Amino acid sequence: MTSRPHGIDGWGFPNQEYAPEPYVMEQAPRCALVVTPHPDDAEGGCGATMAKWIAESGTKVVILMCTNGNKGTGDRSFTPEGLAATREIEQQNAARVLGVSEVVFLRYGDGELEDTHKYRGEVVRQIRRHKPEVVFGIDPYRVTSHTHRDHRHSGQAALDAAFSYAWSWLDFPEQIAAEGLEPHQVGEALLWGSERPDTFISINEQHILMKAAALSQHASQISARTASQRLERMTEGCRLQGERCGVPFAEGFRRIQFNLGTDEWWLLNR
Numbered sequence: 001m002t003s004r005p006h007g008i009d010g011w012g013f014p015n016q017e018y019a020p021e022p023y024v025m026e027q028a029p030r031c032a033l034v035v036t037p038h039p040d041d042a043e044g045g046c047g048a049t050m051a052k053w054i055a056e057s058g059t060k061v062v063i064l065m066c067t068n069g070n071k072g073t074g075d076r077s078f079t080p081e082g083l084a085a086t087r088e089i090e091q092q093n094a095a096r097v098l099g100v101s102e103v104v105f106l107r108y109g110d111g112e113l114e115d116t117h118k119y120r121g122e123v124v125r126q127i128r129r130h131k132p133e134v135v136f137g138i139d140p141y142r143v144t145s146h147t148h149r150d151h152r153h154s155g156q157a158a159l160d161a162a163f164s165y166a167w168s169w170l171d172f173p174e175q176i177a178a179e180g181l182e183p184h185q186v187g188e189a190l191l192w193g194s195e196r197p198d199t200f201i202s203i204n205e206q207h208i209l210m211k212a213a214a215l216s217q218h219a220s221q222i223s224a225r226t227a228s229q230r231l232e233r234m235t236e237g238c239r240l241q242g243e244r245c246g247v248p249f250a251e252g253f254r255r256i257q258f259n260l261g262t263d264e265w266w267l268l269n270r
């Protein structure tokens with residue numbers, strides 16, 4: 001008989017006691033796909049982890065940039081088209097700083113990302129192309145604060161594509177029949193921007209420098225701070241995450257595993 005995980009009530013839902021111990025993830029994956037709504041979100045969310053895994057473990061990292069960010073400015077001299085073009089170049093430059101293998105641009109309008117069959121299929125396609133063990137995204141669920149609509153939809157699409165569309169040969173079968181792709185089972189999702197991070201990647205000051213340097217490439221978004229102010233802010237943020245798990249610096253995520261035997265699987269299959 002399957003025993004009920006700690007903190008799971010009789011209806012199969014997490015209760016007030018559901019607070020897993022902070023988990024410091026040591027192992028880097030062979031490949032990670034970062035599903036992100038706007039240029040600069042991924043670097044802020046998991047930039048130091050990308051830097052660490054690419055430099056130290058040779059992880060192949062692919063960024064799926066879902067919108068073109070064409071409304072992200074208060075500068076009225078920009079046209080939406082000009083801003084989108086600028087931000088695409090900035091995103092390529094940021095990816096180059098970190099050593100990201102590829103940036104795939106879906107080019108949805110900023111604020112116009114909807115949870116559609118077509119969009120989910122585009123995320124599935126990249127999962128099937130690159131076969132990542134880990135998918136990064138923004139935590140779409142918040143209780144105490146609001147987040148951008150594109151953030152919610154991209155986080156939700158990342159989770160839904162990873163589980164269960166990508167591994168089912170009956171979902172988006174045209175990708176298998178016509179594009180030569182195969183179903184793929186993602187191992188886990190790591191969600192940044194979570195109110196309850198439970199999984200941490202220990203990083204050092206060099207990784208934080210690279211995170212800040214990557215963010216600095218998004219010049220259209222960051223005029224309010226100098227590079228050193230940005231580095232200071234990044235360092236403090238990573239120090240606070242490190243405090244949660246007992247290391248000097250970290251990036252924190254909410255982890256959802258898609259494998260048999262996890263709490264999540266138990267909840268889905270109770």
Ligand SMILES: [Zn+2]
Nearest residue numbers: 037038041148
């Ligand atoms: Zn954003």
